[in-house]
Amino acid sequence: TGANDTGNDIFDQVTAVYGWEQQAQDWLGFFPAGVSVPGANDLVALKTGQAYWIAIKAPGPVSWTYATHVD
Secondary structure (H helix, E strand, O other): OOOOOOOOOOHHHEEEEEEEEOOOOEEEEEOHHHOOOOOOOOOOOOOOOOOEEEEEOOOOOOOOOOOOOOO
16 A cells, blocks of 8 residues: 555655565566556565665655564
């Protein structure tokens, strides 16, 4: 959904999220506009210590508050 338990929801401000999968040596992607498209999204979770590229709708910055201690 884009929401996290202790932060804010930026789902409507994001056009794409890419993450590098080291083991597969491949980019995984998430596209909010493709949520209902089977196979369109193979990035299903963000993991601590990984790098991500997040494309936002222009113009301007997006503030994203996130939890730092998650069980």
